[in-house]
Amino acid sequence: MSVLVTGGAGFIGRHLVTRLLSEGNRVYVVDDFSTGVRGLLPSHSRLTVLEADVIEPLSIPARVDRIFHLACPASPPHYQADPVRTFRTGVWGTFNVLELARATKARVLLASTSEVYGDPHQHPQRESYWGHVNPWGVRSCYDEGKRGGETLAHDFRLQYEVDVRVARIFNTYGPGMRLDDGRVISNFLYAAIHEEPLTIYGDGTQTRSFCYVDDLVSGLLALMEVPGAPEHPVNLGNPQEFTMNELAHQIDDLCGPQVRTHHRLPEDDPSQRRPDISLAQELLHWHPVVGLREGLGRTFDALRSTALSGPRRERS
């Protein structure tokens, strides 16, 4: 098949592109390289890389059968650096991708996020939960941009019969993630590699669930190929839940005992996050297979050897 991946030079995108190529597909990547790295994409005769901004109408040199729409900065320091642009990427960018799909009859998968649940009052989070999102805060540009993108996906499906699938992706980690992305796993691994204290925000009892990137990519492919578009967004994540203190203990086990330092919680930081993945299990027969200990080990080894560190940025 011929497949377009927007945001294909980013962390998840590169893993997806590599898998698509290994399965024999022709792949087009559209990326503005704002957070993605062109040089980290594989060189391949079936891969074409196009520099473009999804905020502008898209033009692809050939017809594509599938579009994975991943283009959007995903980590807080990146999406908060230019919040207006982030919101436009979430809404305008998704509009342009859906217009392309409508014109070419390609099937689309939109990479949405668990952030659409905000600081949730329901736990674990099911797809039927409408969320608890602050529309007036530093995370709103990302959360509301993704919610707006979901609304467009819903309406293009209803109004124009575009075959669109929506993945609500929960925290994903693995080799190739940026050590400066400001998220907890990269912060902890950065600290361990550079022999700095692990920063715990708040009292460390807030929870997250972490999905290894290979598992996530399998889930994205399964959602794209399941016959008949699911009527609702589908959660993709690992339902194993850890407090930040527990995660820090896992880093101790992996890298040796680490010193801790404490900071106050950032604004609108969700207190708990865990996907209910019953829908993905039922519809896609998908569930994650890589546990945190194994995934952290693989990530640590890869990050230590490539040290994609860049300048240190604080979590916000």
Ligand code: NAD
């Ligand atoms: P990333 O920042 O590594 O990758 C995003 C890619 O999109 C980059 O290559 C970037 O250059 C590109 N991009 C950004 N704005 C663009 C624009 N306007 N036009 C063209 N390209 C643009 O992020 P990621 O972790 O790979 O996330 C990929 C997708 O998955 C995002 O849509 C994100 O919201 C979603 N997601 C990720 C996670 C996670 O834990 N990583 C969790 C939930 C959802």
